[in-house]
Amino acid sequence: MKRKKKIEFRSECPISTALDIFGDKWSLLIIRDLMFNEKKTYGEFLDSEEKIATNILADRLLLLESTGIISKQKHPDSKAKVLYQLTVKGIDLIPVMVEIILWSERHHEVHPYAKQFAKMMKKNKEGMLKKIRNKLIVVID
Amino acid sequence: MKRKKKIEFRSECPISTALDIFGDKWSLLIIRDLMFNEKKTYGEFLDSEEKIATNILADRLLLLESTGIISKQKHPDSKAKVLYQLTVKGIDLIPVMVEIILWSERHHEVHPYAKQFAKMMKKNKEGMLKKIRNKLIVVID
DNA sequence: CAAATTACTTGCAATTTGCAAGTAATTTTT
DNA sequence: AAAAATTACTTGCAAATTGCAAGTAATTTG
Numbered sequence: 399m400k401r402k403k404k405i406e407f408r409s410e411c412p413i414s415t416a417l418d419i420f421g422d423k424w425s426l427l428i429i430r431d432l433m434f435n436e437k438k439t440y441g442e443f444l445d446s447e448e449k450i451a452t453n454i455l456a457d458r459l460l461l462l463e464s465t466g467i468i469s470k471q472k473h474p475d476s477k478a479k480v481l482y483q484l485t486v487k488g489i490d491l492i493p494v495m496v497e498i499i500l501w502s503e504r505h506h507e508v509h510p511y512a513k514q515f516a517k518m519m520k521k522n523k524e525g526m527l528k529k530i531r532n533k534l535i536v537v538i539d
Numbered sequence: 540m541k542r543k544k545k546i547e548f549r550s551e552c553p554i555s556t557a558l559d560i561f562g563d564k565w566s567l568l569i570i571r572d573l574m575f576n577e578k579k580t581y582g583e584f585l586d587s588e589e590k591i592a593t594n595i596l597a598d599r600l601l602l603l604e605s606t607g608i609i610s611k612q613k614h615p616d617s618k619a620k621v622l623y624q625l626t627v628k629g630i631d632l633i634p635v636m637v638e639i640i641l642w643s644e645r646h647h648e649v650h651p652y653a654k655q656f657a658k659m660m661k662k663n664k665e666g667m668l669k670k671i672r673n674k675l676i677v678v679i680d
Numbered sequence: 681c682a683a684a685t686t687a688c689t690t691g692c693a694a695t696t697t698g699c700a701a702g703t704a705a706t707t708t709t710t
Numbered sequence: 711a712a713a714a715a716t717t718a719c720t721t722g723c724a725a726a727t728t729g730c731a732a733g734t735a736a737t738t739t740g
Contacts, residue, residue, distance in 0.1 A: 408564075408588075408589040408590075409588040409589050410648065410649050410650045411568075411571070411588065411589070411649065411650060411653075412639065412640045412642075412643030412644050412647070412649040412650070412653045413567055413568060413571045413636065413639055413640060413643070414568060414571075414588075414589055415643050415647050415649060416639045416642065416643045417564050417565075417567055417568070418564070421562070421563060421564040421567070422562060422563065422564070423558050423559070423562040423563070423728095424558075424562075426554055426558055426562070427552075427554060427555060427558065430552070430554045430555075439686080439687085440686070440687050440688075441685085441686060441687075444687095447549070447550040447552065447555075448549040448550050448552070448555055449549075451728075451729050451730065452687085452688070452689090452730095453688085453689075453690085453728085453729080453730090454727095454728065454729075455687095455688090456687080456688055456689080457727095457728095466646075476685095476686085476737075476738070477736080477737060477738085478685070478686045478687075478736070478737040478738060479685095479686065479687080479737090480686085480687065480688095487646050490642055490645060490646065491642060493638040493641070493642070494635065494638040494639055494642055495554065496638075497634040497635040497637075497638050498553065498554055498557045498635055499553045499554060500634070501553075501557065501631055501632060501634070501635055502553030502554065502556050502557045503553050504631060505607075505628050505631065506553070506556050507551065508551050508552065508553040508556060509551045509552060509553070512552075512553045564697095580717080580718085581717070581718050581719075582716085582717060582718075585718095592697075592698050592699065593699095593718085593719070593720090594697085594698080594699090594719085594720075594721085595696095595697070595698075596718095596719090597718080597719055597720080598696095598697095617706075617707070617716095617717085618705080618706060618707085619705065619706040619707060619716065619717045619718075620706095620716095620717065620718080621717085621718065621719095
């Protein structure tokens with residue numbers, strides 16, 4: 399499984415461009431784990447509830463890196479590990495992710511934590527957004 | 540090309556659930572055309588800039604209908620036409636779509652209208668959201 | 681220093697996509 | 711009123727992508 403060198407943008411429509419990057423069933427789940435679940439390594443992404451296949455994970459990490467949404471760093475604990483993190487471009491996806499969560503919570507049966515999340519968002523959206531962002535701010539891109 | 544009767548939800552995570560519905564390269568483009576481009580018929584969806592294949596379009600319209608995001612109505616002008624429209628659940632995707640547009644505009648080269656859109660959003664987001672919503676409000680679901 | 685762990689690759693089979701060419705029911709044109 | 715367009719799809723098939731199981735190579739642990 400080798401991925402295309404360059405991703406092709408189908409048009410200059412902002413929605414289309416975004417979908418060219420993360421329009422699939424898995425990319426936003428990796429971003430979710432980085433953004434909300436403090437996951438940082440290949441192994442941690444692998445053991446999600448949705449059971450992403452290891453080759454797909456490798457492919458998507460490459461894609462997200464090549465589109466500037468995540469970056470690889472040295473893991474402080476071990477040479478055998480790789481630390482993945484969101485770049486600023488990735489962190490900027492917070493409002494997208496939050497609105498997806500709020501929509502899904504409103505229209506589907508989801509985990510209780512999502513209902514809690516929606517309630518807190520209703521109280522103070524700006525504050526919550528900043529709080530999430532502050533937790534992710536990072537030195538190197 | 541026959542589609543699976545039922546879509547399978549991989550987990551109760553709100554992001555995952557949303558992706559099970561619209562996590563592909565085309566669904567949100569149909570929603571975009573309904574939401575922002577006043578498109579309403581099969582033929583209109585077909586002639587987008589991104590050139591969706593006709594079998595894929597048929598498949599996605601069915602999927603969006605079965606998940607309650609769009610609905611089919613009689614076309615007032617002709618029996619040969621079908622009128623598609625967003626349901627309330629579909630209209631509720633406005634904030635998701637808007638945040639995707641804003642993110643994409645911020646990080647990519649996109650159509651000039653998107654820059655204009657971003658500028659207006661910055662001025663008065665709540666007002667804009669309401670305006671978009673009002674244009675879509677509909678009698679039958 | 682042998683067994684785990686970590687981050688991937690590789691080899692297929694199965695599914696999905698994309699393209700070209702129908703088809704069936706209207707609607708328009710002549 | 712027949713013939714030609716239009717509209718909303720379907721069908722067949724090749725090509726691409728996904729998903730599963732089984733490696734591999736470099737650390738790290740017992």
